[in-house]
Amino acid sequence: MDSYDPMEVNDDSDEVSDDFSVLSGESSELGDNPLELSRAMLKRYEASGDTSHLDDAVQTVRGALVLNSLDSGLVVQLGYLLHIRYKCLGRADDNEEALSLPCRVLDLTSDQDPDKLNMLNNLGAHLQSRFEREGELEDLEGAILVNRRAVDLTPDGHPDKPIYMNNLGISLQTRFERVGELEDIEDAIQVQRHAVNLTPDDHPHKPSCMHNLGISLQIRYERVGQLTDLEAAISVNRNSVELTPDGHPHKLGYMSNLGISLQSRFGRVGELGDLEAAISVQRRAVDLTPDGHPGKPSHMSNLGKSLQSRFERVGELADLEAAISVNRNSVELTPDG
Template identity: 35%
Template structure:
Protein backbone atom coordinates (compact mmCIF):
# COMPACT_ATOMS: atom_id res chain seq x y z
CA UNK A 1 0.00 0.00 0.00
CA UNK A 2 2.92 2.38 0.71
CA UNK A 3 4.16 2.00 -2.90
CA UNK A 4 0.66 2.66 -4.21
CA UNK A 5 0.26 5.76 -2.03
CA UNK A 6 3.61 7.05 -3.28
CA UNK A 7 2.47 6.50 -6.86
CA UNK A 8 -0.76 8.41 -6.16
CA UNK A 9 1.16 11.30 -4.59
CA UNK A 10 3.52 11.49 -7.57
CA UNK A 11 0.68 11.32 -10.09
CA UNK A 12 -1.22 14.00 -8.22
CA UNK A 13 1.87 16.23 -8.39
CA UNK A 14 2.25 15.55 -12.12
CA UNK A 15 -1.40 16.49 -12.68
CA UNK A 16 -1.02 19.72 -10.69
CA UNK A 17 2.09 20.67 -12.71
CA UNK A 18 0.53 19.87 -16.10
CA UNK A 19 -1.37 22.78 -17.74
CA UNK A 20 -4.95 21.92 -18.71
CA UNK A 21 -4.24 22.59 -22.38
CA UNK A 22 -1.21 20.29 -22.45
CA UNK A 23 -1.50 17.20 -24.73
CA UNK A 24 -0.65 14.96 -21.75
CA UNK A 25 -3.19 16.47 -19.34
CA UNK A 26 -5.84 13.84 -20.10
CA UNK A 27 -3.23 11.09 -19.61
CA UNK A 28 -2.36 12.55 -16.20
CA UNK A 29 -6.05 12.51 -15.24
CA UNK A 30 -6.45 8.89 -16.32
CA UNK A 31 -3.26 7.73 -14.59
CA UNK A 32 -4.32 9.26 -11.27
CA UNK A 33 -7.86 7.87 -11.62
CA UNK A 34 -6.50 4.38 -12.33
CA UNK A 35 -4.25 4.42 -9.26
CA UNK A 36 -7.05 5.76 -7.06
CA UNK A 37 -9.26 2.98 -8.38
CA UNK A 38 -6.65 0.42 -7.38
CA UNK A 39 -6.71 1.89 -3.87
CA UNK A 40 -10.51 1.93 -3.92
CA UNK A 41 -10.57 -1.81 -4.74
CA UNK A 42 -8.46 -2.42 -1.64
CA UNK A 43 -10.23 0.01 0.70
CA UNK A 44 -13.68 0.73 -0.84
CA UNK A 45 -13.65 4.36 0.27
CA UNK A 46 -16.53 6.43 -1.14
CA UNK A 47 -14.37 9.58 -1.09
CA UNK A 48 -11.90 7.84 -3.40
CA UNK A 49 -14.76 6.94 -5.72
CA UNK A 50 -16.03 10.52 -5.85
CA UNK A 51 -12.60 11.76 -6.92
CA UNK A 52 -12.23 8.95 -9.45
CA UNK A 53 -15.55 9.94 -11.05
CA UNK A 54 -14.53 13.61 -11.19
CA UNK A 55 -11.20 12.71 -12.81
CA UNK A 56 -12.80 10.36 -15.34
CA UNK A 57 -15.45 12.95 -16.18
CA UNK A 58 -12.72 15.53 -16.83
CA UNK A 59 -10.81 13.02 -18.97
CA UNK A 60 -13.94 12.33 -21.04
CA UNK A 61 -14.38 16.05 -21.74
CA UNK A 62 -10.82 16.11 -23.12
CA UNK A 63 -11.41 13.07 -25.37
CA UNK A 64 -14.45 14.13 -27.43
CA UNK A 65 -16.22 12.03 -30.03
CA UNK A 66 -13.78 11.16 -32.79
CA UNK A 67 -10.84 10.89 -30.38
CA UNK A 68 -9.25 7.40 -30.43
CA UNK A 69 -9.70 7.11 -26.65
CA UNK A 70 -13.30 8.38 -26.54
CA UNK A 71 -14.92 4.94 -26.18
CA UNK A 72 -12.45 3.96 -23.45
CA UNK A 73 -13.19 7.18 -21.57
CA UNK A 74 -16.94 6.47 -21.81
CA UNK A 75 -16.49 2.96 -20.40
CA UNK A 76 -14.15 4.10 -17.61
CA UNK A 77 -16.62 6.72 -16.39
CA UNK A 78 -19.54 4.26 -16.72
CA UNK A 79 -17.69 1.66 -14.65
CA UNK A 80 -16.92 4.15 -11.87
CA UNK A 81 -20.50 5.45 -11.77
CA UNK A 82 -21.70 1.86 -11.61
CA UNK A 83 -19.44 1.21 -8.63
CA UNK A 84 -21.10 4.13 -6.84
CA UNK A 85 -24.56 2.95 -7.85
CA UNK A 86 -23.88 -0.49 -6.33
CA UNK A 87 -23.09 1.19 -3.02
CA UNK A 88 -25.58 4.08 -2.94
CA UNK A 89 -28.36 2.98 -5.37
CA UNK A 90 -28.62 6.43 -6.93
CA UNK A 91 -30.83 6.19 -10.02
CA UNK A 92 -29.10 9.22 -11.58
CA UNK A 93 -25.84 7.25 -11.52
CA UNK A 94 -27.55 4.24 -13.10
CA UNK A 95 -29.16 6.37 -15.82
CA UNK A 96 -25.82 7.99 -16.68
CA UNK A 97 -24.16 4.56 -16.68
CA UNK A 98 -26.75 3.34 -19.20
CA UNK A 99 -26.31 6.42 -21.40
CA UNK A 100 -22.52 6.09 -21.39
CA UNK A 101 -22.61 2.37 -22.11
CA UNK A 102 -25.07 2.89 -24.95
CA UNK A 103 -22.74 5.49 -26.46
CA UNK A 104 -19.75 3.16 -26.07
CA UNK A 105 -21.64 0.32 -27.77
CA UNK A 106 -22.57 2.55 -30.71
CA UNK A 107 -18.86 3.28 -31.22
CA UNK A 108 -17.84 -0.40 -31.07
CA UNK A 109 -18.01 -2.29 -34.41
CA UNK A 110 -19.62 -5.74 -34.34
CA UNK A 111 -16.32 -7.48 -35.07
CA UNK A 112 -14.40 -5.63 -32.36
CA UNK A 113 -13.10 -7.79 -29.48
CA UNK A 114 -14.89 -5.52 -26.98
CA UNK A 115 -18.29 -5.65 -28.71
CA UNK A 116 -19.61 -8.57 -26.64
CA UNK A 117 -18.43 -6.89 -23.43
CA UNK A 118 -20.21 -3.67 -24.46
CA UNK A 119 -23.42 -5.60 -25.22
CA UNK A 120 -23.33 -7.48 -21.91
CA UNK A 121 -22.48 -4.39 -19.84
CA UNK A 122 -25.39 -2.40 -21.30
CA UNK A 123 -27.77 -5.36 -20.87
CA UNK A 124 -26.70 -5.78 -17.24
CA UNK A 125 -27.23 -2.08 -16.46
CA UNK A 126 -30.63 -2.08 -18.15
CA UNK A 127 -31.52 -5.19 -16.12
CA UNK A 128 -30.67 -3.34 -12.92
CA UNK A 129 -33.10 -0.61 -13.95
CA UNK A 130 -35.70 -3.19 -14.98
CA UNK A 131 -35.49 -4.81 -11.53
CA UNK A 132 -36.43 -1.46 -9.98
CA UNK A 133 -38.88 -0.03 -12.54
CA UNK A 134 -40.16 -3.04 -14.56
CA UNK A 135 -39.98 -1.08 -17.81
CA UNK A 136 -41.25 -3.17 -20.73
CA UNK A 137 -38.96 -1.44 -23.24
CA UNK A 138 -35.94 -2.18 -21.05
CA UNK A 139 -36.82 -5.89 -21.07
CA UNK A 140 -37.21 -5.98 -24.85
CA UNK A 141 -33.86 -4.25 -25.29
CA UNK A 142 -32.17 -6.56 -22.77
CA UNK A 143 -33.36 -9.58 -24.77
CA UNK A 144 -32.10 -8.07 -28.04
CA UNK A 145 -28.71 -7.24 -26.50
CA UNK A 146 -28.29 -10.68 -24.94
CA UNK A 147 -29.31 -12.36 -28.18
CA UNK A 148 -26.67 -10.33 -30.01
CA UNK A 149 -24.06 -11.20 -27.36
CA UNK A 150 -24.86 -14.91 -27.73
CA UNK A 151 -24.63 -14.67 -31.53
CA UNK A 152 -21.15 -13.13 -31.26
CA UNK A 153 -19.89 -15.66 -28.69
CA UNK A 154 -18.40 -18.81 -30.29
CA UNK A 155 -19.69 -22.15 -28.97
CA UNK A 156 -16.28 -23.10 -27.59
CA UNK A 157 -15.87 -19.82 -25.70
CA UNK A 158 -15.69 -20.04 -21.86
CA UNK A 159 -18.59 -17.55 -21.63
CA UNK A 160 -20.86 -19.32 -24.11
CA UNK A 161 -22.86 -21.17 -21.44
CA UNK A 162 -23.25 -17.92 -19.49
CA UNK A 163 -24.56 -16.19 -22.62
CA UNK A 164 -27.12 -19.00 -23.07
CA UNK A 165 -28.29 -18.69 -19.45
CA UNK A 166 -28.46 -14.88 -19.56
CA UNK A 167 -30.71 -14.92 -22.62
CA UNK A 168 -32.85 -17.69 -21.12
CA UNK A 169 -33.28 -15.71 -17.89
CA UNK A 170 -34.38 -12.58 -19.77
CA UNK A 171 -36.84 -14.52 -21.91
CA UNK A 172 -38.19 -16.09 -18.71
CA UNK A 173 -38.85 -12.61 -17.31
CA UNK A 174 -40.95 -11.89 -20.41
CA UNK A 175 -42.68 -15.27 -20.25
CA UNK A 176 -43.70 -14.67 -16.61
CA UNK A 177 -45.47 -11.48 -17.68
CA UNK A 178 -47.01 -12.43 -21.04
CA UNK A 179 -46.85 -16.22 -21.24
CA UNK A 180 -45.65 -16.52 -24.82
CA UNK A 181 -45.18 -20.18 -25.70
CA UNK A 182 -42.44 -19.32 -28.22
CA UNK A 183 -40.47 -17.76 -25.37
CA UNK A 184 -41.00 -20.85 -23.22
CA UNK A 185 -39.77 -23.17 -25.97
CA UNK A 186 -36.68 -21.05 -26.54
CA UNK A 187 -35.99 -20.95 -22.79
CA UNK A 188 -36.10 -24.75 -22.66
CA UNK A 189 -33.77 -25.06 -25.68
CA UNK A 190 -31.29 -22.53 -24.29
CA UNK A 191 -31.19 -24.09 -20.82
CA UNK A 192 -30.83 -27.57 -22.28
CA UNK A 193 -27.86 -26.35 -24.34
CA UNK A 194 -26.32 -24.68 -21.29
CA UNK A 195 -26.76 -27.85 -19.23
CA UNK A 196 -24.91 -29.92 -21.86
CA UNK A 197 -21.95 -27.52 -21.57
CA UNK A 198 -21.86 -27.62 -17.76
CA UNK A 199 -19.85 -30.47 -16.20
CA UNK A 200 -21.67 -32.55 -13.55
CA UNK A 201 -19.17 -31.44 -10.90
CA UNK A 202 -19.84 -27.76 -11.63
CA UNK A 203 -21.90 -26.00 -8.89
CA UNK A 204 -24.28 -24.61 -11.53
CA UNK A 205 -25.04 -28.07 -12.98
CA UNK A 206 -27.66 -28.77 -10.32
Protein backbone atom coordinates (compact mmCIF):
# COMPACT_ATOMS: atom_id res chain seq x y z
CA MET A 1 0.00 0.00 0.00
CA ASP A 2 1.30 3.48 -0.86
CA SER A 3 2.41 5.53 2.14
CA TYR A 4 0.53 8.69 3.06
CA ASP A 5 2.58 11.85 2.62
CA PRO A 6 1.01 14.82 4.44
CA MET A 7 3.15 17.21 2.41
CA GLU A 8 1.23 16.25 -0.76
CA VAL A 9 -2.29 16.78 0.50
CA ASN A 10 -2.71 20.26 -0.98
CA ASP A 11 -1.79 19.03 -4.46
CA ASP A 12 -4.81 16.71 -4.49
CA SER A 13 -7.18 18.71 -2.31
CA ASP A 14 -9.71 19.40 -5.08
CA GLU A 15 -9.89 15.72 -6.06
CA VAL A 16 -10.30 14.61 -2.43
CA SER A 17 -12.97 17.24 -1.89
CA ASP A 18 -14.89 16.12 -4.99
CA ASP A 19 -14.80 12.47 -3.93
CA PHE A 20 -15.90 13.35 -0.43
CA SER A 21 -18.80 15.37 -1.73
CA VAL A 22 -19.98 12.52 -3.97
CA LEU A 23 -19.71 9.99 -1.16
CA SER A 24 -21.45 12.35 1.25
CA GLY A 25 -24.26 12.75 -1.26
CA GLU A 26 -24.52 8.98 -1.63
CA SER A 27 -24.54 8.56 2.14
CA SER A 28 -27.33 11.11 2.54
CA GLU A 29 -29.41 9.72 -0.30
CA LEU A 30 -29.02 6.09 0.77
CA GLY A 31 -29.54 6.73 4.46
CA ASP A 32 -26.15 5.39 5.57
CA ASN A 33 -27.18 1.85 4.62
CA PRO A 34 -23.80 0.09 4.36
CA LEU A 35 -25.02 -2.41 1.76
CA GLU A 36 -26.39 0.29 -0.54
CA LEU A 37 -23.35 2.50 0.02
CA SER A 38 -21.00 -0.35 -0.86
CA ARG A 39 -23.01 -1.12 -4.00
CA ALA A 40 -22.79 2.53 -5.07
CA MET A 41 -19.01 2.47 -4.50
CA LEU A 42 -18.74 -0.79 -6.45
CA LYS A 43 -20.56 0.83 -9.38
CA ARG A 44 -18.07 3.70 -9.28
CA TYR A 45 -15.22 1.18 -9.39
CA GLU A 46 -16.81 -0.67 -12.32
CA ALA A 47 -17.32 2.59 -14.21
CA SER A 48 -13.85 4.04 -13.56
CA GLY A 49 -11.56 1.08 -12.86
CA ASP A 50 -10.23 3.01 -9.85
CA THR A 51 -9.63 0.38 -7.16
CA SER A 52 -9.82 3.00 -4.41
CA HIS A 53 -13.62 2.85 -4.78
CA LEU A 54 -13.44 -0.93 -4.31
CA ASP A 55 -11.30 -0.39 -1.22
CA ASP A 56 -13.88 2.08 0.11
CA ALA A 57 -16.67 -0.47 -0.46
CA VAL A 58 -14.73 -3.15 1.42
CA GLN A 59 -14.04 -0.82 4.34
CA THR A 60 -17.67 0.31 4.51
CA VAL A 61 -18.98 -3.25 4.86
CA ARG A 62 -16.13 -4.36 7.10
CA GLY A 63 -16.88 -1.47 9.45
CA ALA A 64 -20.57 -2.37 9.55
CA LEU A 65 -19.68 -5.97 10.44
CA VAL A 66 -17.80 -4.77 13.50
CA LEU A 67 -21.16 -3.62 14.88
CA ASN A 68 -23.13 -6.63 13.63
CA SER A 69 -20.80 -9.56 13.03
CA LEU A 70 -23.58 -12.10 12.33
CA ASP A 71 -25.47 -10.09 9.69
CA SER A 72 -25.64 -12.57 6.82
CA GLY A 73 -26.29 -9.88 4.21
CA LEU A 74 -23.14 -8.01 5.21
CA VAL A 75 -21.14 -11.25 5.24
CA VAL A 76 -22.28 -12.07 1.70
CA GLN A 77 -21.50 -8.57 0.45
CA LEU A 78 -18.04 -8.40 2.00
CA GLY A 79 -17.16 -11.83 0.62
CA TYR A 80 -18.33 -10.74 -2.84
CA LEU A 81 -16.29 -7.52 -2.71
CA LEU A 82 -13.18 -9.32 -1.49
CA HIS A 83 -13.54 -11.88 -4.28
CA ILE A 84 -13.71 -9.10 -6.87
CA ARG A 85 -10.62 -7.43 -5.40
CA TYR A 86 -8.80 -10.76 -5.28
CA LYS A 87 -9.57 -11.37 -8.96
CA CYS A 88 -8.47 -7.83 -9.80
CA LEU A 89 -5.32 -7.50 -7.69
CA GLY A 90 -4.42 -11.09 -6.77
CA ARG A 91 -4.07 -10.45 -3.04
CA ALA A 92 -4.11 -13.85 -1.36
CA ASP A 93 -5.20 -12.34 1.96
CA ASP A 94 -8.42 -11.08 0.34
CA ASN A 95 -9.34 -14.62 -0.67
CA GLU A 96 -8.38 -15.96 2.76
CA GLU A 97 -10.59 -13.39 4.49
CA ALA A 98 -13.43 -14.13 2.08
CA LEU A 99 -13.08 -17.82 2.96
CA SER A 100 -13.26 -17.18 6.69
CA LEU A 101 -16.37 -14.97 6.57
CA PRO A 102 -19.17 -17.46 5.83
CA CYS A 103 -17.69 -20.03 8.20
CA ARG A 104 -18.57 -17.70 11.09
CA VAL A 105 -22.27 -17.58 10.32
CA LEU A 106 -23.23 -20.50 8.05
CA ASP A 107 -24.11 -22.88 10.88
CA LEU A 108 -26.15 -20.15 12.56
CA THR A 109 -28.05 -19.28 9.37
CA SER A 110 -31.33 -21.04 8.65
CA ASP A 111 -31.59 -23.05 5.42
CA GLN A 112 -34.61 -20.86 4.61
CA ASP A 113 -32.55 -17.65 4.77
CA PRO A 114 -31.97 -16.52 1.14
CA ASP A 115 -28.53 -15.21 2.09
CA LYS A 116 -27.40 -18.75 2.91
CA LEU A 117 -27.44 -19.71 -0.77
CA ASN A 118 -25.21 -16.77 -1.64
CA MET A 119 -22.86 -17.55 1.22
CA LEU A 120 -22.50 -21.16 0.06
CA ASN A 121 -21.98 -20.10 -3.55
CA ASN A 122 -19.37 -17.50 -2.57
CA LEU A 123 -17.57 -19.93 -0.28
CA GLY A 124 -17.39 -22.42 -3.15
CA ALA A 125 -15.89 -19.74 -5.42
CA HIS A 126 -13.25 -18.82 -2.82
CA LEU A 127 -12.28 -22.46 -2.26
CA GLN A 128 -12.04 -23.01 -6.02
CA SER A 129 -9.82 -19.92 -6.33
CA ARG A 130 -7.50 -21.13 -3.57
CA PHE A 131 -7.28 -24.57 -5.18
CA GLU A 132 -6.30 -22.94 -8.49
CA ARG A 133 -3.63 -20.92 -6.70
CA GLU A 134 -2.22 -23.54 -4.31
CA GLY A 135 -3.30 -26.89 -5.78
CA GLU A 136 -4.57 -28.43 -2.53
CA LEU A 137 -7.18 -31.08 -3.40
CA GLU A 138 -8.89 -30.51 -0.04
CA ASP A 139 -9.97 -27.05 -1.22
CA LEU A 140 -11.51 -28.48 -4.38
CA GLU A 141 -13.32 -31.16 -2.35
CA GLY A 142 -14.68 -28.39 -0.14
CA ALA A 143 -15.80 -26.36 -3.16
CA ILE A 144 -17.71 -29.35 -4.53
CA LEU A 145 -19.33 -29.97 -1.15
CA VAL A 146 -20.62 -26.43 -0.63
CA ASN A 147 -21.57 -25.96 -4.30
CA ARG A 148 -23.62 -29.16 -4.15
CA ARG A 149 -25.30 -27.97 -0.96
CA ALA A 150 -26.19 -24.66 -2.62
CA VAL A 151 -27.80 -26.58 -5.50
CA ASP A 152 -29.67 -28.94 -3.18
CA LEU A 153 -31.07 -26.07 -1.08
CA THR A 154 -32.21 -24.05 -4.10
CA PRO A 155 -35.74 -24.82 -5.31
CA ASP A 156 -36.45 -25.40 -8.99
CA GLY A 157 -37.56 -22.14 -10.55
CA HIS A 158 -35.18 -20.01 -8.45
CA PRO A 159 -33.43 -17.62 -10.86
CA ASP A 160 -29.96 -18.37 -9.45
CA LYS A 161 -30.20 -22.16 -9.53
CA PRO A 162 -28.58 -22.47 -13.00
CA ILE A 163 -25.63 -20.37 -11.76
CA TYR A 164 -25.13 -22.62 -8.72
CA MET A 165 -25.39 -25.72 -10.94
CA ASN A 166 -22.90 -24.27 -13.41
CA ASN A 167 -20.41 -23.60 -10.61
CA LEU A 168 -20.83 -27.15 -9.28
CA GLY A 169 -20.19 -28.46 -12.78
CA ILE A 170 -16.97 -26.45 -13.06
CA SER A 171 -15.70 -27.84 -9.75
CA LEU A 172 -16.51 -31.42 -10.78
CA GLN A 173 -14.85 -30.85 -14.16
CA THR A 174 -11.75 -29.53 -12.40
CA ARG A 175 -11.58 -32.59 -10.12
CA PHE A 176 -11.84 -34.89 -13.12
CA GLU A 177 -8.87 -33.12 -14.71
CA ARG A 178 -6.92 -33.52 -11.46
CA VAL A 179 -7.93 -37.03 -10.38
CA GLY A 180 -9.24 -38.66 -13.58
CA GLU A 181 -12.39 -40.28 -12.16
CA LEU A 182 -14.89 -40.63 -15.03
CA GLU A 183 -17.79 -40.25 -12.60
CA ASP A 184 -16.82 -36.61 -12.02
CA ILE A 185 -17.07 -35.63 -15.68
CA GLU A 186 -20.32 -37.60 -15.98
CA ASP A 187 -21.76 -35.67 -13.03
CA ALA A 188 -20.43 -32.39 -14.42
CA ILE A 189 -22.16 -32.94 -17.77
CA GLN A 190 -25.42 -33.88 -16.08
CA VAL A 191 -25.54 -30.81 -13.87
CA GLN A 192 -24.28 -28.44 -16.59
CA ARG A 193 -26.85 -29.75 -19.07
CA HIS A 194 -29.57 -29.16 -16.48
CA ALA A 195 -28.26 -25.62 -15.96
CA VAL A 196 -28.43 -24.94 -19.71
CA ASN A 197 -31.98 -26.31 -19.93
CA LEU A 198 -33.14 -24.15 -17.01
CA THR A 199 -31.67 -20.94 -18.48
CA PRO A 200 -33.72 -18.99 -21.05
CA ASP A 201 -31.99 -18.05 -24.31
CA ASP A 202 -32.10 -14.34 -23.51
CA HIS A 203 -30.39 -14.75 -20.13
CA PRO A 204 -26.88 -13.23 -20.14
CA HIS A 205 -25.40 -16.30 -18.41
CA LYS A 206 -26.68 -18.85 -20.94
CA PRO A 207 -23.66 -18.66 -23.30
CA SER A 208 -21.32 -19.22 -20.34
CA CYS A 209 -23.33 -22.26 -19.20
CA MET A 210 -23.24 -23.66 -22.74
CA HIS A 211 -19.53 -22.98 -23.05
CA ASN A 212 -18.76 -24.91 -19.84
CA LEU A 213 -20.99 -27.80 -20.95
CA GLY A 214 -19.14 -27.84 -24.28
CA ILE A 215 -15.79 -28.11 -22.49
CA SER A 216 -17.02 -31.06 -20.40
CA LEU A 217 -18.42 -32.84 -23.46
CA GLN A 218 -15.14 -32.32 -25.32
CA ILE A 219 -13.22 -33.68 -22.32
CA ARG A 220 -15.40 -36.80 -22.16
CA TYR A 221 -15.05 -37.32 -25.91
CA GLU A 222 -11.27 -37.22 -25.57
CA ARG A 223 -11.44 -39.72 -22.71
CA VAL A 224 -14.13 -42.12 -24.00
CA GLY A 225 -14.18 -41.49 -27.76
CA GLN A 226 -17.97 -41.34 -28.24
CA LEU A 227 -18.70 -39.26 -31.35
CA THR A 228 -22.06 -38.21 -29.89
CA ASP A 229 -20.21 -36.21 -27.22
CA LEU A 230 -18.23 -34.37 -29.87
CA GLU A 231 -21.39 -33.67 -31.88
CA ALA A 232 -23.06 -32.28 -28.75
CA ALA A 233 -19.98 -30.18 -27.92
CA ILE A 234 -20.05 -28.62 -31.40
CA SER A 235 -23.75 -27.87 -31.05
CA VAL A 236 -23.53 -26.09 -27.69
CA ASN A 237 -20.29 -24.31 -28.63
CA ARG A 238 -21.93 -22.99 -31.80
CA ASN A 239 -24.98 -21.84 -29.82
CA SER A 240 -22.78 -20.06 -27.25
CA VAL A 241 -21.09 -18.14 -30.07
CA GLU A 242 -24.39 -17.25 -31.75
CA LEU A 243 -25.97 -16.04 -28.49
CA THR A 244 -23.00 -13.82 -27.60
CA PRO A 245 -22.87 -10.34 -29.12
CA ASP A 246 -19.74 -9.11 -30.89
CA GLY A 247 -17.53 -7.18 -28.51
CA HIS A 248 -18.37 -9.37 -25.52
CA PRO A 249 -15.09 -10.24 -23.78
CA HIS A 250 -15.87 -13.96 -23.65
CA LYS A 251 -16.90 -14.40 -27.29
CA LEU A 252 -13.33 -14.96 -28.47
CA GLY A 253 -12.93 -17.92 -26.11
CA TYR A 254 -16.24 -19.38 -27.24
CA MET A 255 -15.15 -19.09 -30.89
CA SER A 256 -11.81 -20.69 -30.15
CA ASN A 257 -13.45 -23.70 -28.48
CA LEU A 258 -15.89 -24.10 -31.36
CA GLY A 259 -12.94 -24.19 -33.74
CA ILE A 260 -11.20 -26.83 -31.63
CA SER A 261 -14.32 -29.02 -31.61
CA LEU A 262 -14.74 -28.72 -35.38
CA GLN A 263 -11.05 -29.50 -35.82
CA SER A 264 -11.49 -32.61 -33.65
CA ARG A 265 -14.43 -33.84 -35.73
CA PHE A 266 -12.44 -33.36 -38.92
CA GLY A 267 -9.68 -35.48 -37.41
CA ARG A 268 -12.23 -38.18 -36.53
CA VAL A 269 -14.58 -38.16 -39.54
CA GLY A 270 -12.49 -36.52 -42.26
CA GLU A 271 -15.15 -34.12 -43.58
CA LEU A 272 -13.39 -31.18 -45.19
CA GLY A 273 -16.39 -28.97 -44.36
CA ASP A 274 -15.55 -29.23 -40.65
CA LEU A 275 -11.99 -28.07 -41.27
CA GLU A 276 -13.20 -25.20 -43.45
CA ALA A 277 -15.62 -24.14 -40.69
CA ALA A 278 -12.86 -24.42 -38.06
CA ILE A 279 -10.53 -22.21 -40.10
CA SER A 280 -13.30 -19.66 -40.65
CA VAL A 281 -14.18 -19.30 -36.96
CA GLN A 282 -10.55 -19.43 -35.80
CA ARG A 283 -9.52 -16.77 -38.32
CA ARG A 284 -12.35 -14.55 -37.11
CA ALA A 285 -11.25 -15.05 -33.50
CA VAL A 286 -7.71 -14.00 -34.44
CA ASP A 287 -8.95 -10.96 -36.38
CA LEU A 288 -11.15 -9.83 -33.48
CA THR A 289 -8.41 -10.26 -30.85
CA PRO A 290 -6.29 -7.14 -30.35
CA ASP A 291 -2.50 -7.40 -30.20
CA GLY A 292 -1.46 -7.59 -26.59
CA HIS A 293 -4.46 -9.70 -25.60
CA PRO A 294 -3.14 -12.72 -23.62
CA GLY A 295 -5.31 -15.13 -25.64
CA LYS A 296 -4.13 -14.04 -29.09
CA PRO A 297 -1.10 -16.39 -29.36
CA SER A 298 -3.32 -19.36 -28.49
CA HIS A 299 -5.95 -18.34 -31.08
CA MET A 300 -3.21 -17.99 -33.71
CA SER A 301 -1.70 -21.36 -32.80
CA ASN A 302 -5.09 -23.09 -33.22
CA LEU A 303 -5.57 -21.42 -36.61
CA GLY A 304 -2.09 -22.50 -37.65
CA LYS A 305 -2.87 -26.13 -36.82
CA SER A 306 -6.04 -26.06 -38.91
CA LEU A 307 -4.28 -24.43 -41.87
CA GLN A 308 -1.54 -27.07 -41.60
CA SER A 309 -4.20 -29.81 -41.61
CA ARG A 310 -5.85 -28.37 -44.71
CA PHE A 311 -2.50 -28.19 -46.50
CA GLU A 312 -1.89 -31.86 -45.67
CA ARG A 313 -5.35 -32.74 -47.00
CA VAL A 314 -5.65 -30.48 -50.06
CA GLY A 315 -2.04 -29.62 -50.88
CA GLU A 316 -2.47 -25.87 -51.38
CA LEU A 317 0.86 -24.17 -50.76
CA ALA A 318 -0.95 -20.98 -49.67
CA ASP A 319 -2.29 -22.82 -46.60
CA LEU A 320 1.19 -23.91 -45.57
CA GLU A 321 2.52 -20.38 -46.01
CA ALA A 322 -0.37 -18.96 -43.98
CA ALA A 323 0.20 -21.57 -41.25
CA ILE A 324 3.88 -20.64 -41.02
CA SER A 325 3.00 -16.95 -40.86
CA VAL A 326 0.43 -17.23 -38.03
CA ASN A 327 2.60 -19.65 -36.07
CA ARG A 328 5.53 -17.25 -36.35
CA ASN A 329 3.35 -14.38 -35.16
CA SER A 330 2.07 -16.54 -32.30
CA VAL A 331 5.63 -17.15 -31.12
CA GLU A 332 6.55 -13.47 -31.44
CA LEU A 333 3.50 -12.41 -29.38
CA THR A 334 4.17 -14.95 -26.62
CA PRO A 335 6.22 -13.46 -23.76
CA ASP A 336 9.41 -15.24 -22.74
CA GLY A 337 9.01 -17.58 -19.81
